[in-house]
Amino acid sequence: MTGDLILQTKNLGKQYKRRWAVHHLDLEVHRGDVFGFLGPNGAGKSTTIRMLLSLIRPTEGEVFLFNYSLAREREKALRSIGGIVEKPDFYLYLSAFRNLEIVGSLNGGAEKKRIEEVLELVGLSARARDKVKTYSHGMKQRLGIAQSLLSDPEFVILDEPTSGLDPQGMKEIRDLIRHLASDRQKTVMLSSHLLNEVEMVATRMAVINRGELVTQGDVGALLEKGEKVVTFRGQPAEKLLSILSSRIGAEKVTLKGDDLLVSMPFEDIPAITRILVAEGIDIQAIIPRRSLEEYFLSITESDSK
Ligand SMILES: Nc1ncnc2c1ncn2[C@@H]1O[C@H](COP(=O)(O)OP(=O)(O)OP(=O)(O)O)[C@@H](O)[C@H]1O
Ligand SMILES: [Mg+2]
Structure with a gap:
């Protein structure tokens, strides 16, 4: 080698x-x-x-x-x-x-x-x-x-x-x-x-x-490698948080400004999206990211401040 x-x-x-x-x-x-x-x-x-x-x-x-x-x-x-x-x-x-x-x-x-x-x-x-x-x-x-x-x-x-x-x-x-x-x-x-x-x-x-x-x-x-993270943005924000917490698990959800970051497999995105729509959430964005992307974004953002 x-x-x-x-x-x-x-x-x-x-x-x-x-x-x-x-x-x-x-x-x-x-x-x-x-x-x-x-x-x-x-x-x-x-x-x-x-x-x-x-x-x-x-x-x-x-x-x-x-x-x-x-x-x-x-x-x-x-x-x-x-x-x-x-x-x-x-x-x-x-x-x-x-x-x-x-x-x-x-x-x-x-x-x-x-x-x-x-x-x-x-x-x-x-x-x-x-x-x-x-x-x-x-x-x-x-x-x-x-x-x-x-x-x-x-x-x-x-x-x-x-x-x-x-x-x-x-x-x-x-x-x-x-x-x-x-x-x-x-x-x-x-x-x-x-x-x-x-x-x-x-x-x-x-x-x-x-x-x-x-x-x-x-x-x-x-x-x-590592977790997959999906960013959710929608209104009303409290209701979005409560649905995601109950459906996916509160421990998987973190708040980042107006966004909710959820550790979940990307395959589950369509099903959770249907639930959110049925519950009357106005979805503005759903962004899937791999953990390295999420990590890299976080260090880039914190360093440019
Ligand atoms: N000649 C120098 N004297 C003092 N500090 C320096 C010197 N050159 C670089 N540094 C410091 O070392 C650190 C790394 O700088 P460097 O230029 O290697 O970063 P970089 O990753 O190339 O950044 P960029 O993406 O902005 O080009 C910085 O904190 C910089 O201020
Ligand atoms: Mg450089």
Whole structure:
């Protein structure tokens, strides 16, 4: 199994002043994974990725890439890694092509052919000679991905590659990531603060909150495991509460603002809906969620306040 491990972090931590931005983090990324690194704003995603790319030094713990210790065998560990953290910086008055030439020259030079290949791969060929300042946000994101692919790394780490994009732009990046994983045999790690985005593209994922690992594993298995929670919203609210409590069990019902959250199997939704309608409840919403979704929503909401 260990030969298959592309990334392993052991008790990884980064402290700023007295706060731990990342703490006790154990991650495992295997060859062929599209690994989603999910967490709300400020969770520690970029800090972790900076440590993986050796842009900052961990306060404690260790990073292993391709079984090489990043602290002791830095060059070997980083040999087949490409990545971008947050918004990549470009020379706005130069073309995409020229920007990649400069990035390449910092790493021993990139052939013209390779630059053209990566620009083609991310769909920027037609605009390759235009100044980056004329690019849309989505085009700049794609140029960042092109930059991370320049040395043809086996492991690509992308920090929020879809942030700030519209749904079409997000889909294009997802398609590109799938293409990299399935047709180009890359292992990809991408961070995001959106569960559904990770769910759409990732095979495995880790969730972090306030710098600490919440869970990690197979995406499908994590989403299916645990309870199913259904949110009910309707009027009159007291009557809705009393029907749900008596039919499903008071211990299964919790109040959240105007909503009632009920732990119940999704298969029971049609039957309970018929009862509510027959009892004269005006139903405004019935929202089924898996527990990880519910959990993730709750940490995202509490952190944005
Ligand atoms: N250079 C720094 N000095 C002090 N604190 C920092 C520094 N960089 C990050 N932090 C803190 O570390 C925590 C994690 O930040 P980080 O940028 O890693 O989160 P993130 O998950 O990438 O968030 P976002 O989704 O907003 O990009 C935050 O509390 C942040 O304020
Ligand atoms: Mg970040």
